[in-house]
Amino acid sequence: MSVSKPIRLALLGCGTVGSEVVRLLHRQAEDLTARIGAPLEVAGIAVRRLGRERGDLPIDPGLFTTDALGLVKRDDVDVVIEVVGGIEPARTWLVEALRAGKSVVTANKALLAEDGAALHDAAAEGGADLYYEASVAGAIPLLRPLRESLHGDRVTRVTGIVNGTTNFILSSMDATGAGFSEALDEAGELGYAEADPTADVEGFDAAAKAAILASLAFHSRVTAADVFREGMTGVTAGDMASAKEMGCTIKLLCIAERGPDESGQESVSVRVHPAMIPRSHPLAGVGDAFNAVFIEADAAGQLMFYGRGAGGMPTASAVLGDIVAAARNRLAGTRAPSESNYAQLPIRPIGAAMTRYHISLDVAERPGVLAAVAGVFAQHEVSIATVRQSGRAEDAKLVIVTHGAPDANLAATVEDLGRLDIVRSIASVLRVEGGA
Numbered sequence: 001m002s003v004s005k006p007i008r009l010a011l012l013g014c015g016t017v018g019s020e021v022v023r024l025l026h027r028q029a030e031d032l033t034a035r036i037g038a039p040l041e042v043a044g045i046a047v048r049r050l051g052r053e054r055g056d057l058p059i060d061p062g063l064f065t066t067d068a069l070g071l072v073k074r075d076d077v078d079v080v081i082e083v084v085g086g087i088e089p090a091r092t093w094l095v096e097a098l099r100a101g102k103s104v105v106t107a108n109k110a111l112l113a114e115d116g117a118a119l120h121d122a123a124a125e126g127g128a129d130l131y132y133e134a135s136v137a138g139a140i141p142l143l144r145p146l147r148e149s150l151h152g153d154r155v156t157r158v159t160g161i162v163n164g165t166t167n168f169i170l171s172s173m174d175a176t177g178a179g180f181s182e183a184l185d186e187a188g189e190l191g192y193a194e195a196d197p198t199a200d201v202e203g204f205d206a207a208a209k210a211a212i213l214a215s216l217a218f219h220s221r222v223t224a225a226d227v228f229r230e231g232m233t234g235v236t237a238g239d240m241a242s243a244k245e246m247g248c249t250i251k252l253l254c255i256a257e258r259g260p261d262e263s264g265q266e267s268v269s270v271r272v273h274p275a276m277i278p279r280s281h282p283l284a285g286v287g288d289a290f291n292a293v294f295i296e297a298d299a300a301g302q303l304m305f306y307g308r309g310a311g312g313m314p315t316a317s318a319v320l321g322d323i324v325a326a327a328r329n330r331l332a333g334t335r336a337p338s339e340s341n342y343a344q345l346p347i348r349p350i351g352a353a354m355t356r357y358h359i360s361l362d363v364a365e366r367p368g369v370l371a372a373v374a375g376v377f378a379q380h381e382v383s384i385a386t387v388r389q390s391g392r393a394e395d396a397k398l399v400i401v402t403h404g405a406p407d408a409n410l411a412a413t414v415e416d417l418g419r420l421d422i423v424r425s426i427a428s429v430l431r432v433e434g435g436a
């Protein structure tokens with residue numbers, strides 16, 4: 001076997017993911033050399049603070065530096081791996097690297113969703129590789145299939161669970177009735193949560209991933225700002241109990257679809273929100289911090305991707321795969337496929353998305369209540385699928401599940417229901433997916 005000179009790596013960040021990248025590089029060194037045809041060599045590791053105890057890492061401590069930009073600019077660096085996160089200074093480092101023709105591997109979904117254009121443009125300018133498999137659904141090979149394998153097909157819908165932390169919390173709430181904050185603390189300890197877990201529970205992380213998936217699936221630039229986002233902090237134990245009564249559970253879903261809008265114009269709708277799904281739905285069985293993504297395409301039909309979407313080691317697996325790809329390309333003098341954004345489809349607002357609602361109302365129990373409530377649905381052209389009444393007098397409750405309707409009509413229905421004097425309170429409103 002002939003082995004070329006080493007491919008030199010700059011690692012930016014040595015936290016949950018970064019430290020596992022170091023361990024994997026060490027553990028797999030021989031196999032990686034054989035697979036690539038050249039050894040991988042760490043040129044430096046940028047950290048926020050020197051002197052932190054990192055004795056357990058199999059790496060020369062002299063490689064640590066606090067000067068990330070200086071490391072990126074070094075002539076002896078071929079591949080820059082960014083596992084710090086956030087918009088700045090990560091964007092400055094990566095644009096600098098790409099413009100200089102260095103390959104970039106990043107797990108930074110926040111940056112890709114906020115300003116992926118800056119990175120893709122810099123990659124095109126520098127003729128450099130930009131890989132980001134770890135940014136969506138951790139270890140699951142998902143972006144490469146979208147970026148390469150499915151390029152001969154027409155993808156119409158991507159649906160999935162793409163945030164491990166919130167899936168861990170919702171699965172715990174469903175299985176054991178665990179409290180929200182208790183489950184969130186555990187997700188943090190297991191290395192699933194973002195540095196600021198608000199990004200997870202408020203749906204920002206899933207929305208960033210939805211934007212990346214939609215961009216790749218529909219050959220259009222979709223940013224985080226284009227994604228309708230609703231987090232899961234409002235999901236209560238009562239909602240979960242209500243879902244269980246109906247043979248359902250609640251998941252935080254990401255849904256990206258393409259299709260004609262009201263005027264027939266092909267457009268894209270991307271949303272992230274909690275939804276009730278039947279227990280028979282394949283996504284209902286996705287527990288713990290696992291992720292799962294369905295892709296529907298004209299010729300391929302339905303594809304499902306499942307695996308560990310969060311955690312240091314699974315994420316490092318995706319980072320390593322990208323490093324190998326970038327290193328091979330450098331040796332072969334070639335590049336990965338660049339961004340494909342020719343379609344430039346307009347974004348359809350949430351109001352135009354067809355959704356279904358599960359609405360739970362506390363009502364006064366007297367004659368005419370059902371007729372008054374049904375009247376509001378009819379007024380907004382929303383068809384009711386099922387109605388259940390429980391309790392009596394002060395405890396009377398109506399649970400209504402609708403058929404599909406434009407989300408704007410459903411939202412207006414809820415608003416008008418709140419104005420009825422026989423409705424004492426709207427106990428919960430959840431979207432429903434998958435035929436519940």
Ligand SMILES: NC(=O)c1ccc[n+]([C@@H]2O[C@H](COP(=O)([O-])OP(=O)(O)OC[C@H]3O[C@@H](n4cnc5c(N)ncnc54)[C@H](O)[C@@H]3O)[C@@H](O)[C@H]2O)c1
Binds near residue numbers: 017195
């Ligand atoms: N943890 C996961 O499961 C997971 C999965 C997929 C993607 N990601 C993404 O990977 C990236 C890293 O996530 P993480 O979980 O390892 O986070 P982390 O907070 O554990 O690690 C980030 C590290 O970057 C360091 N850092 C901050 N500013 C720096 C600077 N200026 N220079 C050098 N180092 C600096 C921090 O000290 C920290 O050690 C993020 O973009 C995250 O969204 C994480």
Ligand SMILES: N[C@@H](CCO)C(=O)O
Binds near residue numbers: 137
């Ligand atoms: N915080 C993210 C990490 C993986 O991207 C999650 O929980 O899914």
Ligand code: NA
Binds near residue numbers: 133134135138141318
């Ligand atoms: Na992935």
